[in-house]
């Protein structure tokens with residue numbers, strides 16, 4: 574039996590055809606017709622936004638910060654419960670991240686703590702230059718109170734929707750909530766181009782500027798005039814072709830991921846101490862990953878016991894993100910709150926969530942978890 578991965582790529586015939594079309598056309602470059610089409614089709618898919626295709630989601634976050642003028646000496650508020658790629662670009666600009674804890678109801682940034690931090694910053698006379706709000710594991714953050722708090726202090730929001738393509742909040746697609754938003758097409762994401770990202774915005778001028786910076790800030794003159802420092806962040810035309818093939822499957826892939834979650838909930842939701850990541854009432858989570866927490870005393874085993882039991886059967890699962898304020902590299906950064914994400918980290922686990930999982934795979938995974946209940950090594 575072959576290994577079951579956490580969230581492997583899922584390619585189809587259309588992707589192959591488009592990739593070969595790009596190859597045969599000899600547009601083997603970070604320019605070409607598939608890039609233009611991918612940007613247009615993607616922008617439409619996320620509610621009529623302007624879009625620029627990039628080499629990664631991380632590059633998108635870096636450019637978004639630059640567009641908002643973030644630089645040396647600035648502070649940027651960031652969800653602490655995330656992957657390091659959310660916070661690293663803040664440091665690339667010379668600014669400092671300040672971490673905000675999660676709300677237990679969504680696992681995303683707690684709007685009350687955000688408001689408290691903005692208030693404290695205003696009183697100190699130094700507001701953050703931006704806030705990066707993450708839509709974790711395919712669930713949009715609570716944007717009504719978040720945007721209200723940021724609007725009150727005039728601080729712009731960047732939406733890190735890297736994990737949340739296909740999710741909605743109040744009926745609007747992820748990506749619509751910030752001055753700019755970022756998606757990732759890394760190999761583990763709901764749609765993939767092997768590696769890549771998309772920066773989107775309501776403002777065409779922001780996307781034009783990002784496109785300019787991503788192409789080494791090359792002003793239009795035959796000798797390449799450079800008035801600004803640029804970056805080599807554009808996506809290849811080959812990968813854009815793959816992305817176009819993937820994009821047509823989005824709704825079906827979200828539906829499959831939600832079915833995975835429903836399957837797990839039905840088969841192991843009754844076990845003592847098992848609680849799935851909650852779905853906020855205003856939103857529709859894409860369930861990019863199905864995540865749960867374990868009350869160790871009630872379940873009689875730890876998330877690590879489950880992870881090891883699955884691993885012994887060649888099945889990959891993974892702890893949830895370790896909060897950024899616990900990461901050695903960010904140890905000197907301020908954090909508001911912290912306990913909620915620490916508890917989710919202590920108790921959490923991400924289960925295999927790919928769209929190629931069979932009913933048999935899912936059944937095997939559920940039965941291994943069921944057998945682990947009460948079989949603690951260290952409890």
Ligand SMILES: Cc1ncc(COP(=O)(O)O)c(C=O)c1O
Nearest residue numbers: 629630631656658659735757759
């Ligand atoms: C929350 C989050 N932000 C940013 C990124 C960065 O995206 P990329 O890997 O495309 O640079 C990822 C995933 O990789 C992510 O999960």
